Amino acid sequence: MQKSVKHKIVILGCGNVAWHLAKHFSNLKNFQVYIYNHHENVLLNDFRTKLKCSTSDSFNDIIADADFYFICVTDKFISSAVKKINPINTNSIIMHTSGSAKIEELGKLNNIAVFYPLQTFSKSIDVNWNDTPIVIEAKKISVKKKIIVLAKLFSKNVVSLNYKERLKLHLAAVLVNNFTNSLFVAAGDLIEESSVNTKFKILLPLIKQTVIKIENSDPRSVQTGPAKRNDDTVMKKHIKLLSQDRSLKKIYKQLSELIVKQQTKKHA
Amino acid sequence: MQKSVKHKIVILGCGNVAWHLAKHFSNLKNFQVYIYNHHENVLLNDFRTKLKCSTSDSFNDIIADADFYFICVTDKFISSAVKKINPINTNSIIMHTSGSAKIEELGKLNNIAVFYPLQTFSKSIDVNWNDTPIVIEAKKISVKKKIIVLAKLFSKNVVSLNYKERLKLHLAAVLVNNFTNSLFVAAGDLIEESSVNTKFKILLPLIKQTVIKIENSDPRSVQTGPAKRNDDTVMKKHIKLLSQDRSLKKIYKQLSELIVKQQTKKHA
Numbered sequence A, B: 001m002q003k004s005v006k007h008k009i010v011i012l013g014c015g016n017v018a019w020h021l022a023k024h025f026s027n028l029k030n031f032q033v034y035i036y037n038h039h040e041n042v043l044l045n046d047f048r049t050k051l052k053c054s055t056s057d058s059f060n061d062i063i064a065d066a067d068f069y070f071i072c073v074t075d076k077f078i079s080s081a082v083k084k085i086n087p088i089n090t091n092s093i094i095m096h097t098s099g100s101a102k103i104e105e106l107g108k109l110n111n112i113a114v115f116y117p118l119q120t121f122s123k124s125i126d127v128n129w130n131d132t133p134i135v136i137e138a139k140k141i142s143v144k145k146k147i148i149v150l151a152k153l154f155s156k157n158v159v160s161l162n163y164k165e166r167l168k169l170h171l172a173a174v175l176v177n178n179f180t181n182s183l184f185v186a187a188g189d190l191i192e193e194s195s196v197n198t199k200f201k202i203l204l205p206l207i208k209q210t211v212i213k214i215e216n217s218d219p220r221s222v223q224t225g226p227a228k229r230n231d232d233t234v235m236k237k238h239i240k241l242l243s244q245d246r247s248l249k250k251i252y253k254q255l256s257e258l259i260v261k262q263q264t265k266k267h268a
Helices: A016-027 A042-051 A075-084 A141-152 A163-194 A200-215 A232-241 A246-267 B016-027 B042-051 B075-084 B141-152 B163-194 B200-215 B232-241 B246-267
Strands: A007-012 A031-036 A054-056 A068-071 A093-096 A112-117 A134-138 A158-160 B007-012 B031-036 B054-056 B068-071 B093-096 B112-117 B134-138 B158-160
Touching (some): A016 A042, A042 A054, A068 A075, A075 A093, A075 B232, A093 A141, A112 A141, A112 A163, A134 A141, A134 A163, A163 B163, A163 B200, A163 B232, A163 B246, A200 B163, A200 B200, A232 A246, A232 B075, A246 B163, B007 B016, B016 B031, B016 B042, B031 B042, B042 B054, B068 B075, B075 B093, B093 B141, B112 B141, B112 B163, B134 B163, B141 B158, B163 B200, B232 B246
Parallel strands (some): A007 A031, A031 A054, A068 A093, A093 A112, B007 B068, B031 B054, B068 B093, B093 B112
Antiparallel strands (some): B112 B134
16 A cells, blocks of 8 residues: 555445544554445434545445445445445455355355454454454455555454454353343342442453453463352352243353353363 | 550461452451461461461461451361350450351351451452442341441442352352353353464453443343344354353353343333
């Protein structure tokens, strides 16, 4: 990429990934960011006022003349989004940012790629891009080289994976982020229903320690708790506490069984 | 507690909680730590050599003459452990450190208490005691006052809760620590079976961000992922990937349903 020329980025979509990509590009020199969304909405307003991006709800000439397109929409809308793009610049590259969609969702063009940041994005919470792994895939070597340069403007950790590897990584991300967060929600609900004086916050030092423990150790080796030590007395008390909550009770039993199995595997 | 006199601490048990209590007391002035375990083993050796504690496998006169007893054994052995203690000092206080055992497990004495640190302990990993909440319970006010003083030597966050509240907190701790860690294990297994080039470590920035997000936000409000957005296309792909792993597949489905339910509750 030439340093002196402004590169034009078009982001399709206005969700959390679009937001954090746009925010980062807006802070870089030599990039102009345009947001396309099929209809005007309140989110686009934030892109204009807070990130100073241009936005559009129609595919006009400006949008058609970009260097890089990021399709940041739900998987099932990627293929219809890509059809709207009819780039003037034949060297422009079209990417999606999904961990779970094949590169072929972008069609049969050559200038296509995947740019999947392995991260959880919420609009209001800052992201440390530099540490966030970016998983890439491309059809052509020349395209791959270009998106590696682009990805390195975000992260020190750019990884090239095929679809199957990326999908497994995406599933792993769901386990460690989405499911972990849902356990945090469940724990907060439990605590706050039982006592007016204790709140979810009381769990934060434990949660932080859970992560500190795995920074330098294999998670299997630092597992603790009643399931790990086959402590039926304690597990029965917990299950009794959950008698009114069938789904959490099931999850309790199954995750306890998973722990037992995982610990057996360790010694196998 | 008088500053000039050495207080004698006896810890029953030689597991992870015993280790970290002994380590902290050994670093404090005015405390002598004795470890009792019903048989000599390799763990006791570490207490002697690394923490400079005295150890014993019989209830001799030294052990009988303590100020504070900490029973750090699995719940079902608390009542038999307490029977071994026949303190000379009638003011000595006997505590267990369990989140899930009633105070009555310690018998019908008055000088009994609960000292439950809400934390995950692995021997090789340091603990930030100062942030670790210590949940206490006592029968007598005078005893409670003494263990509050003792607990404050460990932590700035000492909380008095009744049994039911403590048990719920313990269950919440299992959710956010034990189960979260088992999801980390499962994620690591998934990644490492799929690719030689990617390891569990690639998930660390995501895992750290998962915790950063909840430090100042309600976990329900920062939930992301396919279940949250009812993205069946993606969830089906994940479930297909898990076709060989019946138990993880079940857990996937149930935690996804839990997320849907939690998000509905938010808007209710």
